[in-house]
Amino acid sequence: MSQPVTTNPLIIMLINMTVVFIVLVSLSLLIRLIHAFDPTRKKEAPAPVAAPAVTPVVAAAPVRASEPEGLSPEVVAAITAAVTLAGFSAGAIRTIRPLARDGWKNSGRALR
Structure with missing residues (x-):
């Protein structure tokens, strides 16, 4: 070699x-x-030159949100918009309330 x-x-x-x-x-x-x-790969269709159609915004059903829990109207509107974009109607929301979670706090205590 x-x-x-x-x-x-x-x-x-x-x-x-x-x-x-x-x-x-x-x-x-x-x-x-x-x-x-x-x-x-699918061929992309050319976008039309005309102005895009504006979809009308449907008023959502009133959602009960209590201020003491810390939910502002902006948060409620964001949650309602997300649920609506997911395919559900805005009337499907009955209440919005945060869950009481202290899992991280308890997991840190459990390690000691």
Whole structure:
């Protein structure tokens, strides 16, 4: 057999790391190239030039939120909007009340 080129472990490490990173970069470029020329990707329809239609905002059913619990009208509106965007009607909300959770406090005490 022939003599090894080097026995220095640092040079061997640098050569190996260089090969690994070259392979990783080439795989990344290959993935980007495949993504750019993907024949199975759905073609995007061009957006119409006309002004977008404005959907009317439906007034939500009144939600009972009590101020002592710390729920401001902005928080109630945000929760109502999130529930409506999830596909439910605003009338599906009966009450909004925060849950009393002190799990983090108790878990910190349990470790001692």
